[in-house]
Amino acid sequence: MTAVLVINSGSSSFKYQLIEMDAETTLARGLVERIGADESHVTHEVVSQNGSEEYEQARSIRNHTEGFAVMLDAFREHGPSLDEHAPVAVGHRVVHGGKRFFEPTIITDLVRINIEDLAEIAPLHNPANVQGIEAAQKSFPDIPHVAVFDTAFHQTLPPAAYTYAIDKDVAEKHRIRKYGFHGTSHKFVSEEAARFLERDIADLNQIVLHLGNGASMTAVRGGESVETSMGFTPLEGLVMGTRSGDIDPAVLVHLHHKANLSVDELDDLLNRQSGIYGLSGLKDMRDLTDEANEGNDTARAALDVYVHRLKQYLGGYFFQLGRVDVIAFTAGIGENSAQVRAEALAGLENFGVKVDAARNEQRSHDTRVISADDSDVTVLVVPTNEELEIARQTLSVV
Ligand code: AMP
Numbered sequence: 001m002t003a004v005l006v007i008n009s010g011s012s013s014f015k016y017q018l019i020e021m022d023a024e025t026t027l028a029r030g031l032v033e034r035i036g037a038d039e040s041h042v043t044h045e046v047v048s049q050n051g052s053e054e055y056e057q058a059r060s061i062r063n064h065t066e067g068f069a070v071m072l073d074a075f076r077e078h079g080p081s082l083d084e085h086a087p088v089a090v091g092h093r094v095v096h097g098g099k100r101f102f103e104p105t106i107i108t109d110l111v112r113i114n115i116e117d118l119a120e121i122a123p124l125h126n127p128a129n130v131q132g133i134e135a136a137q138k139s140f141p142d143i144p145h146v147a148v149f150d151t152a153f154h155q156t157l158p159p160a161a162y163t164y165a166i167d168k169d170v171a172e173k174h175r176i177r178k179y180g181f182h183g184t185s186h187k188f189v190s191e192e193a194a195r196f197l198e199r200d201i202a203d204l205n206q207i208v209l210h211l212g213n214g215a216s217m218t219a220v221r222g223g224e225s226v227e228t229s230m231g232f233t234p235l236e237g238l239v240m241g242t243r244s245g246d247i248d249p250a251v252l253v254h255l256h257h258k259a260n261l262s263v264d265e266l267d268d269l270l271n272r273q274s275g276i277y278g279l280s281g282l283k284d285m286r287d288l289t290d291e292a293n294e295g296n297d298t299a300r301a302a303l304d305v306y307v308h309r310l311k312q313y314l315g316g317y318f319f320q321l322g323r324v325d326v327i328a329f330t331a332g333i334g335e336n337s338a339q340v341r342a343e344a345l346a347g348l349e350n351f352g353v354k355v356d357a358a359r360n361e362q363r364s365h366d367t368r369v370i371s372a373d374d375s376d377v378t379v380l381v382v383p384t385n386e387e388l389e390i391a392r393q394t395l396s397v398v
Contacts, residue, residue: 003027004391005087005140009132011124012036014064016071017387018085021395024388027080032067040067044074053078064135072139090136090145091394093184093386094129095234096122097149098175104152104393107133107145115147121175121232146394153183156224161320164232178236180228182210186218188389189330189382194223196367197326197378205321207314210384211340212331213241213283217310219317227320229313235270238313239306241283244274246309276302285333285340293339303343310344318351324377327353329370330384336363341370345379352376 001020008015013033020027030044040061045054055078061067075082092107098118105111112133119126129147137145154162162178164171171177186208193208194201201223208218215238219227229237229245239245247270255261261269269278277283279302282291288306291299318324329341338360345355354375362368364381371379 001085002395003085003087004089004091004394005136006091006093006387006390006394007132007136008093008387008390009064009129009136011128011131014067014132017391018075018080018082018087019388019391020085021391024391026387027085028075029387030071030074032061032071035061035064035067042070042074044071044078046078046080064131065138068135068139087140087143089143089394089398090140091390092129092133092136092145092147093150093390094133094147095125095150095181096179097147097151098179101147101149102152102155104146104148104397106397107137107147111147144398146397148184148390148393150181150183151179153187154178154180154218154225154228157226157228161227176232178228178231180216180218180225181230181234182214182216182218183225184386184389184393185210185330185384186216186220186225186228188386189328189384190218190220190223192367192382193326193328193380196380196382199325204325205323206326206328207317207321207324208328208330209310209334209344210331211238211329211333211337214243215240215245215331215333217313217317219321221321227317239279239309240275242272242275242277244270244278276306279305285337289337289339307340307343310340314344314348324352326378326380328380328382330382335381335383341379341381353379355379 001022003018003020006017006019012035015031017029018027026047028046032042034040039058042057043054045052061070094115096118100114112130115126116130133145157180164176189208190206191201193206194204206220208220210216214234216228216230217238218225235243237245252266255266276288280288280299282288288299288303292303333340342355342360345353354372355370356372360370365383367380367382369378370381371377
C-alpha cells in the first residue's frame with residue numbers, strides 16, 4: 001500500500017489528510033487550528049469502511065512544529081498507524097508559484113527559498129505555506145516533500161488573457177499579471193467531468209465554477225486553462241464570501257482621498273468586509289438564500305449581485321471558448337446550492353443551456369448531470385477533491 005500525507009497550511013492553522021493511493025481512499029484527516037492562541041483546537045478523524053470517528057482536543061500549541069507533533073500523537077493514539085501506512089511523500093498545497101513553478105516540485109532548500117521569495121506577491125499565503133513545509137520537514141525528515149501550486153493549472157493562459165493593460169515596464173518590474181488560483185480544483189473537476197462523460201478531455205470545452213467561500217470561474221479548452229476570473233491575487237472576479245471580486249480600481253483612489261482610508265484599511269475592506277458579507281451582513285450562502293426566500297430585501301439584493309456577476313462571466317467565457325460542451329459546478333456553494341445553480345443558468349435556453357429542475361434539486365455526493373437530456377451543454381455537479389489531486393500530483397514526481 002502506498003500512502004501520501006497532504007498538508008494545507010495557513011498562518012494559524014493546517015489541515016492534513018492521509019490518503020491511500022492504490023484505492024485513492026482517505027484513511028484520516030484533521031485540522032489543527034488557532035495555533036499561537038491561548039487555546040488551540042485539534043480535530044482528528046479516522047476514516048474507515050464502517051464510518052468515521054472524530055476526536056477533538058483543546059490545548060496550547062505555540063507554533064506549526066508543535067502542531068505537527070500533536071498530529072503525530074493523534075495518529076499514535078487513535079490511528080491509523082503511521083508504521084503500517086507510512087507515507088511515501090508529503091504533498092503541500094502552495095498558493096503562489098509565480099511564473100517559475102508550473103509543475104509539482106520536490107522541495108529542496110532552493111525551492112523553499114523561491115517559494116518564500118514569492119511572498120512579495122502573495123504575502124497572505126506563501127509565508128504560511130513555508131511555515132507548514134518547514135515544520136512538516138522536521139516531522140518527516142526522510143521522505144520527499146512536494147509543492148503543488150494553486151496557480152500551476154493556469155500557466156497555459158495566453159498572454160492576451162493574463163496581461164493587464166497597464167504600463168508594461170511597471171507590470172514587468174513588479175511581476176503584475178493575472179496568475180489565477182484554485183487551479184488544483186479546476187484541474188481535478190475538468191478531468192473528472194471528462195472521465196464521468198467518457199469523453200476525451202482534449203475534445204471538450206468546459207466552464208468550471210468553483211463556488212465556495214472563495215470563488216472563481218475557469219474556461220478550460222482541451223484540458224487547459226485559457227481564462228480564469230481570479231487575477232494577480234485571489235481578490236479579482238466573482239463576488240465571494242467576504243471578498244468584493246471586480247471593482248473599479250479608481251474607487252480605491254477615491255476612498256483614500258475622500259474617506260482617508262489607509263492602504264491596510266482598503267485591503268481589509270475589499271478582502272474581509274465585502275462580498276456577500278459586506279452586502280448583507282451574512283457570510284454563509286445557506287443563510288443568504290434562506291433570508292432572501294423569506295422576503296429579506298437586503299439578502300435578495302445581495303444574491304442578485306452574486307448571480308449577476310456569475311452570468312457576466314459565463315457570457316464572457318462562452319464567447320472566449322466559442323463553443324461550450326460542459327458547465328461544471330463545484331465547491332461548497334456549487335455542490336450544494338440548487339438555487340444558486342438554477343438562478344445562474346436561468347434564461348440561457350437560447351445558448352443551449354437547459355437545467356432539469358428535478359435533477360438539480362437532487363442531493364448527492366457523487367458527480368451528476370443536472371441538465372435536461374435535450375440540453376446542448378451538459379451541466380454537471382462535480383464534488384471537488386483538492387487533497388486527492390495534490391496527492392496524485394505528489395506521487396507523480398516521487
Ligand atoms: P467551501 O469554501 O468550498 O468550503 O464552501 C463554503 C461555502 O459553501 C459556505 O459559504 C456555505 O455557505 C456554502 N454551502 C455549504 N453548504 C451549502 C448548502 N447546503 N447550500 C448553500 N450553500 C452551502
